Amino acid sequence: MSHVITINKGNLKATAEKGGCGKCQSSCQSACKTSCTVANQKCEAER
Amino acid sequence: MIHKFRQLGYNIVLDTESNAVHVVDDCAYEMLDLISAPMNENMPEVFIMMLNDFSEEQVRETYSELYELWQKGALFCSDDYRRFSDTMVKSPVKSMCLNVAHDCNLRCGYCFAQTGDFGGERCVMSPETGKAAIDFLIKSSENRENLELDFFGGEPLMAWDTVVETVKYARSVEKQHGKHFRFTITTNGILLDDEKIKFINSEMSNCVLSLDGRREVNDKMRPTVNGGSSYDVIVPKFQKVVEERRRANKDYYVRATFTKNNLDFADDIIHLRSLGFTQLSAEPVVADEKEPYALTMDDLPKIFSEYDRLCEYMADENNPRFNFFHFMVDIDQGPCAIKRLRGCGCGNDYVAVEPHGDIYPCHQFVGIENWKMGNVADGTLNEDIRNYFAKTHIYSKNGCSGCWAKFYCSGGCNANAFIYEGDCRTPHIISCEMQKKRLECALALVVNKSMKEYE
Numbered sequence: 444m445s446h447v448i449t450i451n452k453g454n455l456k457a458t459a460e461k462g463g464c465g466k467c468q469s470s471c472q473s474a475c476k477t478s479c480t481v482a483n484q485k486c487e488a489e490r
Numbered sequence: 491m492i493h494k495f496r497q498l499g500y501n502i503v504l505d506t507e508s509n510a511v512h513v514v515d516d517c518a519y520e521m522l523d524l525i526s527a528p529m530n531e532n533m534p535e536v537f538i539m540m541l542n543d544f545s546e547e548q549v550r551e552t553y554s555e556l557y558e559l560w561q562k563g564a565l566f567c568s569d570d571y572r573r574f575s576d577t578m579v580k581s582p583v584k585s586m587c588l589n590v591a592h593d594c595n596l597r598c599g600y601c602f603a604q605t606g607d608f609g610g611e612r613c614v615m616s617p618e619t620g621k622a623a624i625d626f627l628i629k630s631s632e633n634r635e636n637l638e639l640d641f642f643g644g645e646p647l648m649a650w651d652t653v654v655e656t657v658k659y660a661r662s663v664e665k666q667h668g669k670h671f672r673f674t675i676t677t678n679g680i681l682l683d684d685e686k687i688k689f690i691n692s693e694m695s696n697c698v699l700s701l702d703g704r705r706e707v708n709d710k711m712r713p714t715v716n717g718g719s720s721y722d723v724i725v726p727k728f729q730k731v732v733e734e735r736r737r738a739n740k741d742y743y744v745r746a747t748f749t750k751n752n753l754d755f756a757d758d759i760i761h762l763r764s765l766g767f768t769q770l771s772a773e774p775v776v777a778d779e780k781e782p783y784a785l786t787m788d789d790l791p792k793i794f795s796e797y798d799r800l801c802e803y804m805a806d807e808n809n810p811r812f813n814f815f816h817f818m819v820d821i822d823q824g825p826c827a828i829k830r831l832r833g834c835g836c837g838n839d840y841v842a843v844e845p846h847g848d849i850y851p852c853h854q855f856v857g858i859e860n861w862k863m864g865n866v867a868d869g870t871l872n873e874d875i876r877n878y879f880a881k882t883h884i885y886s887k888n889g890c891s892g893c894w895a896k897f898y899c900s901g902g903c904n905a906n907a908f909i910y911e912g913d914c915r916t917p918h919i920i921s922c923e924m925q926k927k928r929l930e931c932a933l934a935l936v937v938n939k940s941m942k943e944y945e
Contacts (some may be wrong), residue, residue, distance in 0.1 A: 446518045446552040450940045451821040453510025453564045455830075455897065459574055462826025465634050468672075469585035469840040471852060483818040483932075484825050487636070 464488050492566060493894035494522055497798075497934035498805050500941065504933060506894045508567035511821055512559070513937055517544040517552045527566035529557050572885050575831050580838055580880040582632035583871070587842040587853040588623055590615040590652045591644035595680045596720055599711045600749060600775045600783060606644035608844065608857035614649035615845035619866065620656030623843050626866040628667050634839075637664075640674040642842075642853055647681035649845075657693050674698065676745075678712070679724040682731065691734045696741040699728045703746050703758020703772075710751060711783065729766055742769055743815060749775040749783035753792045756800040763812045771815035774924055776854070776906060787920060794927045801931035805938045819898070819932040830884075833900025837863070837879030841871075851879060854905030879904065879914075887915045899925045 466487040494503045494514075501519040503512040514522070520541055524534075533553035541549050559565035591614045594606025606612065624639075631637055639660070641653050653675070660671045675690060676698040690697055702708040705721040712720045728744065735742050744767040748755035755772050762770050774793075777784040785793070803809055804817065834840060837851030844856050847866040855861040864870035884890040887901045899922070904914040906921050 445555065446515045446548070447555045447559065448513045448941070448944065449510065449559070449564065450513060450937055451509065451511040452562075453505055453508030453567065454822075455507065455509035455827050456563065456567065456570065458826035459571060459828060463828030464826075465581055465584060465839065466636050467825055467829060468636075469638060469835045471587070471834045471836070471840060483815070483820065484829070485820065486823055486825055486829075488826070 458486075461488075491569070491892070491894055492522065494519060495930050497930050498801065498938050500934060500937050502930075502933055502937055503565075504894060505565050505567050506897060507569050507571070508564050509821060509824075509897060510559070510564035510567070511933060511937065512564075513941065515552075517541060517548050518556060521549070521552055521556065525553075525556065525566075527560060527568070529560045529566070531557060533557075569891075571827060571831065572891075574828060575883045575885040578831065578880055578883055580873075580876045581835070582634050583627065583630035583839055583841055584634040584636065585638040585835060585840040586623060586627050587640045587642045587840070588615070588620065588646075588656070589642050589644065589842060589844045589853065589856060590620065590646045590649035590656075592845050593648050594643060594645040594678070595648060595715060596645070596678050596712055597715055597717075598713075598747075600747060600777055600781070602776050602854060603644060603856075608644075610857060613845045615652050615847075617652045617655035617659075619843075619845065619847045620652045621659045622847060622866045624656060624660045624663070624671075626843075626849075626869055628663065628669055629869065630871065631669065635668060635670055636672060637669050638672045638674070640676060642676050645678050645680070646675055647677055647679075647686060650681070650686065654689060657689075661693075672696075676700065678720070679727045679731075680714070680720065682727040687727075687731050687734065691731065691738060691740065694740075696743070697731065697735070698771075699724075699731065699742060699744045701725070701728060701744050701746060701762065702748070703752065703755065704761045707752045707758055711747070711749060725765060732767060743771045744769065745771040745773065745815075747773050747775050749777070750785055750789060751783050753789060753796060756796045756803065759800060759812075759814060760803065763810050768812040769815075770812055774921070776909070785920060787923075790920070790923055793924060797924075797927050797931050801934060804935060816928040817932040817935055819929070819936060821933070821936055827897065830897040830900050832880075832883035834903065835879075836904045837861075837875055837882075851875065852905055854903075854909065882914055887917055888913075889917060893922070893926075895922075895926045895929055898929050 491506045501514045538546050592607050593612040672695045674696040678700045708721045709719045842850045842853040849863040850856045863872040884896045884901045890896050890901045902917045906918040908914045910918040
């Protein structure tokens with residue numbers, strides 16, 4: 444039987460090499476304005 | 491590094507550097523306390539004795555699965571990101587918070603803008619300054635195409651002419667410069683009318699509607715200038731805004747602030763949902779600990795239990811559906827690692843402009859003289875401050891590189907760090923603790939959804 448179920452394989456490292464295009468939204472322009480919440484931003488590189 | 495926690499009945503493991511997320515059984519959960527990288531192909535035999543609640547077969551199988559994950563880079567993944575942070579340089583400015591009004595028609599007790607004037611005179615931005623800000627942003631954005639501008643305040647509807655003229659001007663020049671403006675507005679709603687709602691819903695890609703939840707909670711901290719209820723004025727207007735935005739498939743958030751006065755803030759979120767709003771946010775108040783409504787370390791257990799309650803409420807399919815901003819996380823298609831190194835872009839690709847055109851690193855720095863970066867009229871921008879923020883990232887902030895949450899909060903809010911700790915590179919510990927708890931809830935909701943589909 445399986446003891447581990449992988450929900451997300453994890454590709455963060457692969458995003459580093461070609462990342463930083465700057466097309467995505469600045470996090471504070473969404474809803475927070477007083478806390479830094481980055482991980483719920485969308486990558487917009489392919490738009 | 492890994493972080494493991496239990497939430498919604500699942501044993502969840504986040505592998506920080508790969509961003510892999512696993513659900514594990516109790517044997518694996520306990521075994522993870524015993525192992526670290528580099529893993530040996532052969533399991534240490536002592537594990538059989540140390541994990542004696544489980545059969546030898548279970549223990550060997552579990553080790554084998556964890557070893558396979560390690561080999562794939564999905565467990566105890568190495569941290570290779572510092573080399574990218576070492577080369578961080580300033581970015582083009584592409585995002586702006588435009589404080590069109592340093593005035594407000596509410597008297598919110600917790601306002602970081604000191605009831606709208608940011609500690610100075612009450613004033614509104616002229617349309618000419620708004621247009622100069624657009625010109626500045628176009629010029630400073632270099633090769634960036636998507637430009638963001640948030641109308642903020644004080645209360646931006648008090649400078650409505652400037653909002654309209656600034657938007658129209660930007661639309662008239664964006665194509666010739668190869669740019670696309672995305673406008674947003676953050677409003678308390680008092681001055682909303684049909685004309686403004688129509689314009690906002692036509693031009694603003696997102697709007698943030700400030701409302702703290704239950705009537706008594708909202709009105710205690712968000713009274714009108716004469717001390718009356720803002721709730722009764724605002725709610726019908728927000729409902730109209732949202733009804734139209736929903737039809738047009740446009741984003742919005744109803745954004746609450748919670749304080750020590752409503753540590754049962756999950757009820758405020760549930761209340762906002764009962765009003766028909768489905769895109770919701772609740773921000774912890776930013777306030778000096780001496781203020782009676784400020785959040786302190788002693789409040790954290792209650793805040794954590796409230797986040798747990800909200801998480802469980804959202805996981806229950808029998809409850810009305812809604813999105814909660816801080817529980818939203820896209821573990822597969824989220825921002826790239828480079829974006830995650832320094833988060834909000836404050837003072838680097840994001841700036842705030844006050845009514846006279848003075849530029850600050852972000853809206854929370856406005857009015858702090860030492861952080862003034864320039865003025866949109868003459869196009870100046872303090873390069874020392876820009877370079878400082880360009881180098882302010884999770885590998886230069888105190889304590890961030892060893893934290894499991896570093897790629898989710900990206901080092902947290904620089905302004906909070908400065909205001910509370912006196913140093914942008916020393917994260918505000920209460921904010922960190924709340925952020926980590928929210929991330930656990932967010933990941934648990936992702937896991938819960940996946941597991942329901944898996945079953």
